[in-house]
Amino acid sequence: MSDANCLFCRLAAGEIAADRLHEDDEVVAFRDINPQAPVHVLLIPRRHVASALDLGESEGSLLGRLFGVAAEVAHREGVAANGFRLVTNIGQNGGQSVNHLHFHLLGGRRLSWPPG
């Protein structure tokens, strides 16, 4: 369920400090330590899921919770009206550096497309 060697499992468990914006039984949201936009928040499930590749139909409600918290945080951070980006990187070519599923919520500036 939780991996003692996983950074985000440890962060979710409170063993690693973070600027937390939201916590509930399933989801934690906190500011990215190396922000790439004026608003850069990470949303993670408490339980260890390595990446979106490991999500199946049974995780539908977890995904609903993650997206619900993302919308709530976007409103609270003042980026909902002008728009923002929600993205999850998968594997090496996707640029994933922490192997615990996380969604980046990026906003507060115009984001380019396609991403680099």
Ligand code: AMP
């Ligand atoms: P990714 O490269 O998609 O796997 O994203 C991992 C993100 O986690 C990066 O944007 C890092 O800046 C961020 N990160 C790494 N360690 C921490 C930490 N202790 N607290 C907050 N964000 C972190």
Ligand code: ZN
């Ligand atoms: Zn983990």
